[in-house]
Amino acid sequence: MIRRLIVICITCLSLIFVQLSQVTVAGAEASDAQTYEMSLTSTNLFLSGAMTSKQLYFQVPDYWKVNDVKFNLDYKASPLTLNDQSSVTLKINGTYLHSFRPIINEDQKQHLSVTIPTELIVKGANELSIEGSIQTTNTNDEICSREDWQDNWLQIFSTSNVAVKHTNEAIRGIHNFNQYFTGLDIANANQNAVVVPEQSDAAELEAAAYAIAGFAKSNSLENKAIPLLPYGSYLLTGKKAIVLIALYDHLPNDVKNLLDGQDLSQTALIQLVSTDKQPTLVITSQDADLLVKAGRLVANQALMGQLINNVKVIDKDTNVATPTVEVNRNVVLTDNGDKLTGWRHQEKSYFVSLPANRSITEASKISVDFRYAQNLDFERSMITVLINDTPIGSKKLTTELADGDNLTLSIPQNLNISGNFSVKVAFDLELKNGNCYRIDDQMPWAFITKDTLLKLNTTEKTDLLFNNYPFPFIRDGNLNRVAVVLPTERDQYTYQSISNLFNLLGQYMEGNEGEARFYEDKAVASDLKDRNIVAIGTYKDNKLIRDYNNSFYFQYATDGAGFQSNEKMSIDSDYGKRIGTLQLMQSPFEAGHALLAITGVSSEYYYLASQLVGSHEGMWKIYGDGATVDKDGTIQAYRFKKQANPEETTMLDKVIERGDVLSFMVVALLILVLVLVSMVLMIRKYRKKRG
8 A cells, every 4th residue: 555655646646757857948948056257348447526427237037046245346536635625426327325434545546336125127238336535625514526536536447347156047937038049147157159051951951040030139248249050060169059940851850859740841940948957049940041041030030039939930921120220310319308416417318210221411419408407596507419429519508498408419520429329418407606515505407308419311322432331231220232152161160250250241231121142152153243241261262252252352372372462562472371361342243233252271260250240349449441460460441442532512412411401492493483473473363464
């Protein structure tokens, strides 16, 4: 009897275990506690003045279960600081956290560690505010700042950070895996990867390119590229999140056995499984077009965030498209308005998104609608607007307009703004009592209303230069008919070069309607003539590079063993074997399209070149249309195409660009025509009467 009861208990426990394993993806249980340190600033910051503040931000992913949070502050105060009259206050998400008097030591920086209560932490963005009153003059009930207020400073070092001790919650559903895959801790530790079969075909690579671009757009760390690896690579060891993309016949048998039974001849499948304790998102189909469509769904991160189940089936009728990308002419900077409080200099910054290939043209304006306190010294108070930290205009504040003021400014063309940019609205809120502010006085304030507006006129930048990259491969937020021509021999460096290419392109993408096709090096002109081409490989393993070598800025020697000197750069025969090059030029197949050659004597060197177009950091290091890089990190960039003389803008061109002026002229012309017709009719009528 006892033996029978034991058997029944074991059976029940087994059933419970099976049910639990179905709820959570195997191998994706919550991990042990770990601490992640987040830097708050990449450079040292200064709080200057008697009263000043800085707002710093850090992210907490949704899948983190936060156990403990510490703010580690490294600082140094001015040697002239009066310790008993100076203080610094910390706030987290608007709630007061801690206050302290800065320690004065000229020789070394000071360290302060403050525990942040977990109930004050929110998922997503958290604001940490540092407010300082640094006094260098003896006062009683006043906060004072001398005219040489540069003496009042507190330096915050870039080593300051927020350390979050957390556990990762179990992965439940595709949307949860999607957040996990690009999460701070996973991306920073290089523990994610997109995987394709070793001898992947064009459809598998196309789907993978869309997936990488989508993940790159939502990646928490822009400088951490999501790797593309062949299945079975030793580099997959230790990865904690994998996206496996393959046609069904190319899937390993152990993965096939984990999939739901579906007729994949007419559908594609996205399913969350676990292989070797690695959470894996499998994307597969027997139909190449549907596999590509599944890749486009991953590129639509808004849809991925809605998939709460472990399985998503896609057929020919499934809508995976993102909304049409529009370049907004009118941009609202704040939805509900923003209040700025405090004495002297206060500012608010706004980020404006613009496709990388578009630049701001004439007649673009910003209109700031605002109001402010009545207790200001209006002889010294003002507002200033800055674009990318460059002032474009200021206005003095007045008593009469305190309850409703406006500043409208034209955006200067010589700022040469293209792509994303920042707008800063800064107030200098001076008080009537000069350099001192009584503690019991009313705090000065200003409010930027929701009617604040940017009116943008933009034009495309079409010069084939790295200065304008990623144009023409991205146009108005979508991939622009991209063709990637691959070498005959592929290795780890080849896949990582593809990864670099689409990680950066993905960060510029706003939609998933564009196209990126993959071709072997024997692709014919009819395949490439209407496309913007990226050729990856060496002289020996890519026929396209070999055939058009004579058109390159950096040309191979006749045997393809290394690069030769040109009019811009002297290249030693041995050094020419140890560099990778980037070359951006007109497509040889059709005018108006581009060819980007990512090439070197071996895959290791063209991989080095691909890193330059793999991140914003790399792009900052190059310009013009040709660049070289070696293993020591020496980068040399040149412009080979001659700069065309700028065409003079005629009055007609200016009128056509100005829609408001053109409308006015059309109306004026119509009125003139009506007046002339009326005069003709009156003259004819008068003549008839006389007759």
